[in-house]
Amino acid sequence: MAEVKKIATRAGYGAALKELGALHDDIVVFDADLAGSTQTAVFGREFPNRHFNCGIAEGNMMAVAAGAAAMGMVAFASSFAMFAAGRAYEQVRNSIGYTRLNVKIGASHGGISVGEDGASHQCLEDFALMRSIPGMVVMSPADEVEARAMVKAAYEHQGPVYMRFGRSPVPVFHDPARFTFEIGKGEVMREGTDVAVIANGLLVAEAVEAGELLAQRGISARIINMATIKPLDRELVLKTARECGKIVTCEEHSIVGGLGEAVCALLSEALPTPVRRIGVNDEFGRSGPAEELLREFGLCAGHIADTVQAFVEN
Numbered sequence: 001m002a003e004v005k006k007i008a009t010r011a012g013y014g015a016a017l018k019e020l021g022a023l024h025d026d027i028v029v030f031d032a033d034l035a036g037s038t039q040t041a042v043f044g045r046e047f048p049n050r051h052f053n054c055g056i057a058e059g060n061m062m063a064v065a066a067g068a069a070a071m072g073m074v075a076f077a078s079s080f081a082m083f084a085a086g087r088a089y090e091q092v093r094n095s096i097g098y099t100r101l102n103v104k105i106g107a108s109h110g111g112i113s114v115g116e117d118g119a120s121h122q123c124l125e126d127f128a129l130m131r132s133i134p135g136m137v138v139m140s141p142a143d144e145v146e147a148r149a150m151v152k153a154a155y156e157h158q159g160p161v162y163m164r165f166g167r168s169p170v171p172v173f174h175d176p177a178r179f180t181f182e183i184g185k186g187e188v189m190r191e192g193t194d195v196a197v198i199a200n201g202l203l204v205a206e207a208v209e210a211g212e213l214l215a216q217r218g219i220s221a222r223i224i225n226m227a228t229i230k231p232l233d234r235e236l237v238l239k240t241a242r243e244c245g246k247i248v249t250c251e252e253h254s255i256v257g258g259l260g261e262a263v264c265a266l267l268s269e270a271l272p273t274p275v276r277r278i279g280v281n282d283e284f285g286r287s288g289p290a291e292e293l294l295r296e297f298g299l300c301a302g303h304i305a306d307t308v309q310a311f312v313e314n
C-alpha cells in the first residue's frame with residue numbers, strides 16, 4: 001500500500017499566494033517577522049515589491065493591511081494564530097471587521113499541534129474570537145489541497161476572512177484536479193446513518209480514520225469536513241441531523257466558542273439534536289511533541305471512535 005503524502009496546510013497557503021500573485025497585481029502580503037514559518041516568504045521571493053515585513057508588531061500590521069485594502073488592494077496579513085487573532089484582536093475588530101475591508105488573515109501555527117512552543121503559542125481561542133466579529137468569514141482547511149483552494153476563494157470573496165493553517169504535516173486526501181471549494185459549504189467524506197462526525201482542520205483525517213474503526217465495530221458513521229466555521233453550512237448540518245439523529249463535533253480548538261458551539265447553536269434553535277463535542281476541554285495546552293499532545297488531549301482517531309461508540313450505544 002502506497003504511503004499517504006503529508007504536507008502542512010501552511011505550505012498550501014504560501015503556494016496559493018504565489019499563484020495568485022502571478023495572476024493579480026492587486027495582491028499585497030504583510031507579515032510580522034515570521035515569513036518563513038507562515039510561508040509568505042514564497043510570495044516574497046517572487047514579488048518582493050508587494051511583500052512587507054512589519055516586524056514584531058502585529059497590531060500595526062493589521063492596521064497597515066487595512067490601509068492597503070482601503071486603497072483598493074487585496075491585503076493578506078499573516079502571523080501565528082496566537083498573534084493574528086489574539087494580540088491584534090482590537091485592530092482586526094475595529095480596523096478590518098468594523099469597516100468590512102478586504103483583508104484576508106492567514107494565521108498559521110494554530111492549536112495544540114504547535115507542540116513544543118507550549119501554551120503561550122497554542123492558540124485554542126481563535127475561532128471563538130474571529131466568529132464574534134460581525135461579517136468575518138472563519139475557515140480551517142483539512143489538507144494542503146483544500147488550503148490552496150481556500151486561499152483562492154478568499155481572494156474572490158469581498159470582505160474580511162480569517163484562515164487558520166497548521167504547522168504539522170497532515171495527509172493529503174483531496175485530488176487537486178477534481179476538488180472544488182466553496183465558502184460556507186461542508187463536504188461529506190464518508191456516508192453513514194447511525195451518527196455523524198463533523199470535523200475541521202487536521203481532525204478531518206482523524207475523523208475519517210475513526211469512521212473506518214467504527215465500521216469495524218458495526219457502527220455506520222457519516223464523516224463531514226466542515227472547513228468553514230462561519231458561515232456554517234446550515235443546510236448540511238440540518239440534513240445530517242435529520243438523517244443520523246446524533247452528531248459529534250471534532251476540532252483542534254477549545255470546546256468553547258468554536259465549531260462545536262456553532263453546530264449546537266444552530267441545532268438548539270432549528271432542530272434539537274443530541275451532540276457531543278470533542279476538542280480541548282476549557283484548559284490551556286502544554287509543551288510537548290505534537291503527536292503526543294494530540295493523543296493526550298483526545299484529538300486522535302482512537303478517542304474519536306471510542307467517544308462516538310459510547311454515544312451511539314448509550
